[in-house]
Amino acid sequence: MARAAAKAVEAKPETKSMLLEAAKQVLHQNGLSGLSTRDVALSAGVPLSQIHYHFGSKQGMVLALFEYMNDQLLDRQNALFSDPLLKLSEQWDRACDYLEDDLKSGYVRVLQELIAAGFADQTVAKVIRAGIAGWVDLIAGLARKAEREFGPLGPFAAEEVAALIANAFIGAESLYLLGLEKKGPPVRRSLRRIGDLIRVAEGQKAKR
Incomplete structure (x- = not known):
């Protein structure tokens, strides 16, 4: 009877999504170090065996959770940058707000933490490279939009601007998590200042 019930759970297509949503909740409550497979299964209301069935291991679950969250956030960013009612500077401001979220x-x-793990684990590195590449591609599209709106981006190609911006955000996140911002350097405020530069360009364009 128990085996039949477990197979019924496996057959439900929404079980994996339920587990990933539960993992997001446990992550938010306990952090990555407290993200246990048992707590995720309990939160989802399914047997612990479902973690192994869908993800193979805790590492598999964490990587699947990263891809799941990353896809959701990329969808959010694509919706933001395609909003015709927002100026480019306003989109940048909103992106900085999203960083707080x-x-x-x-x-x-x-x-x-997965970036750090990827230094020694090529399985992890492959997943993280793909995730970050999605962000770089998105930012490159935004840089090309800025190029069309304001003209050449100095000596930089759109892809080079995207590489710099992606690294600025990842680096800022790392320094924030290390607590450096508490010691003085205004990590997040510096990112927001780029929005002010875009506003200057918008103002100059309006005067032409």
Whole structure:
């Protein structure tokens, strides 16, 4: 009877999504170090065996959670940058607001810890490279939009601007998690200042 019930759970297509949503909740409550497979299964209301069935291991679950959250956040960013009612500077401001949300949700910590794990584990590295590449591609599209709107981006190609911005955010996140901002350097405020530069360019364009 128990085996039949377990197979019924396995057959439900929404079980994996339930587990990932439960993992997000446990992550938010307990952090990555407290993200236990048992707590995730309990939160989802399914047997612990379902973690192994869908993800193979705790590492598999964490990587699947990263991809799940990353896809959701990329969808959010794509919607933001395609909003015709927002100026480019306003989109940048909103992106900085989203960084605050991502720090609170635990996504940033997951990303940073998996980056570190990827130095020694090529399975992890492959997943994280793909995730970051999605962000770089998105930012490159935004840089090309800025290029069309304001003209050449100095000596930089759109892809080079995207590489710099992606690294600025990842680096800022790392320094924030290390607590450096408490010691003085205004990590997040510096990112927001780029929005002010965009506003200057918008103002100059309006005067032409």
